Amino acid sequence: MSRTVVVTGLGATTPLGGDVASTWAALLAGKSGAVLLTDEVFAELPARIAAPVMVDPSEILEAHQIRKMDRSQQLALIAAREAWADAGSPEVDQERLGVAVATGVGGAVSLMEQYEILRTKGPSRVSPMTVPMLMPNGPAAVLGLEFGAMAGVHTPVSACASGAEAIGYGAEMIRTGRADIVVCGGTEGCIHPLTLAAFGAMRALSTRHDDPASASRPFDVNRDGFVMSEGAGIVVLESEEHAAARGAKVYGIYGGQGLAADAHHIAQPEPEGRGVMLAMNRAFADSDLTPSDIVHINAHATSTPAGDVAEAKAIRKVFGAHADHASVTAVKGATGHLLGGAGSLAAIATILALHDRVAPPIANLTDIDPEVDIDVIVKEPRKLPAGDIAGMSNSFGFGGHDVVLTFKSN
Amino acid sequence: MSQEDVLAGLASIVNEVAGIPAESVQMEKSFVDDLDVDSLSMVEVVMLCEERFGVTIPDSEVKNLNTVADAVNYITAHKQ
Known part of the structure; x- marks a missing residue:
């Protein structure tokens, strides 16, 4: 059994805007969401640039929701509610509704906050x-509860490829007949002195402190x-027949996925791009x-x-002369790197580019x-x-994970 | 601190933890059945009560705190 999967809902909260429309408009305009972190806690870090979400979750969710959820879960919930409403809040048998939502690092900031409480106030607090x-399955679990999903709630984890892998996983749930609708994507909310220090220690971060907006x-x-950066991108995938039966608006068709691994190094890309x-x-x-067939590629390219060079070479080798008619964008110039949310945000940009027949420029x-x-x-x-x-939308992650998704116009 | 003050403080804690409107937190209400405070939220309510009222509420007592009145009476009797 292999059923056709279509995209019927989109949701996002990003450094460029609190929803898909504002994010997409800013992407097309080539805007950047990156800023210099001026709070004292970041002062001694070697790399102090980040791209926080434009609309803080505290502006949308209630205080009691904020205190129960890690930031990655809050952002996922906001994006998922948008995607679900965008899909027309579909009526669906809850045993046929799934969730596949990923994160790169999970609730790292909550963990550190609670450790600080343990240290200063003791275990009873x-x-x-x-x-x-x-x-790490927390965001998926929160969305599973929000929508009452019983077909399965899943969390593929592959660092910065997680959000794309989740979409592929969700699509397979529909293709193989396990579900009719799957809410899928990725989220991250871990801008913190430790995560910045840690990526900084890998020499992975830009230090263009004199011009943070153009750092990526x-x-x-x-x-x-x-x-x-931080944020979430969520898509609602649906079987073609289920979407047709309810007259749903369709953004595009899920093409398929390609999964591989580099088998090269824990963090460095394999220079020949074999994986x-x-x-x-x-x-x-x-x-x-x-x-x-591919007219547009959303590259992983993180800056x-x-x-970036390894990916560009791999694209040229695989596409040959066809690379000349496949325009390439990379949304991270504008959004920064959403880590676990990056792959799903790139997928959303790819879907919208095919749907609107226009692709955003690479900011900076x-x-x-x-x-x-x-x-x-x-x-x-x-x-x-x-x-x-x-x-095509490319996503790669530390650990050597390679996830490629394709989408088709409808 | 009067029983009314304890009730008001508890109501504000329940609101903070569970999002229940403070005015719904009345003496006869059951935490689980009426206010939808689950067992994890109850742990948080107890933690915040201990901080705010300077009481210690052992786990063996928490299971007896079925209604708001149970909690208010326990806190009133044990606060320092």
């Missing part, structure tokens, strides 16, 4: 919600690392597509010196790295062709 807040510049010759190429080729096979890309021999979108949005078109 540790919150009884500590475990639900820190467990994928494929630019002057890139010097990524910008950590990345394997994942792209597997995505073609799973989607019944060829490189000539690190090694990663002014001088293309000469080693980047692909059609990167600079400065202005790029129109995509009419007719049946397909796009």
Whole structure:
């Protein structure tokens, strides 16, 4: 059994806006959400740039909800409510409704806050919600409860590829007949001195402190690392027949996924991109597509010196001459790196690009790295062709995880 | 501190933890059946009561605190 899966709802809360519409408009305009962190707790860090969400969860959720949920869960809930409403709040048998929502680091900040309480006030003051807040499956569990999902609630974890892997997992639940609707995506809310110090210790972060808004510049010759950000991107996937039966609005068709691993290094990309190429080729096979069908690619490109070039080379090798007609964007120039939320936000941007026939430019890309021999979108949005078109969304994670998703216009 | 003051303080804690309107927290109400305070939220309510009222409420007592009145009476009797 392999059923067609369509996208019927989108939701996001990001450094560019509190919903999909504002985020998409800012992406097309090439805006940046990155800022210098000026709070005293960040003062001694080697890298002090981040991109916080534009609309804080405390502006939307009630205080008692905030105290029970880790920030990653709050952001996921906000994005998921938008996606669910966007899908028309579908009537669905709850045994046929699933959730696949991922996070990269889970409730790390809640864990640290509770450790501080343990240290200063003792064990009797540790919150009884500590475990639900820190467990990586917490965001998925919160959404499962919110919507009453009984088909299964899942959390694939693969660092910065998690959000994409969750979408692939959710799509498989529908393809194989386990569910009719799956709420899926990724979330992250872990901007904290420790996480910044830790990524900083890996020399992974940009230190462009004199110009933080342009610190994240994928494929630019002057890139010097990524910008950590936060947020969530959630999509509602649905079987084609279920969506048709209720007359749902459809954004596009899920094509397929390609999964692979680098088997190279715990954090560094494999310079020849073998795992990345394997994942792209597997995505073609799973989607019944060829490189000539793909008109647009949403690259993982995080603005690190090694990663961006390795990905660009892998794209060129896999696509060959077809790379000349596949425009490439990288949303992290604008949003920074949402870690566990990055893959699903990239998927949303890919779906919208195919749907609206326009792809956003790469924010802050002014001088293309000469080693980047692909059609990167600079400065202005790029129109995509009419007719049946397909796009690809790449997500990679520390640990060597390679996840490639494809989508098709409807 | 009067029983009324304890009730008002408890009502504000229940509101903070569970989002129940403070005015709904009345003496005869059951935490579980009427106010939808689950066992984890009850732990938080007890923690905050201990801090605010300077009482110690052992776990062996918590299971006897079925209604708001049970809690108010316990706190009134044991606060320092």
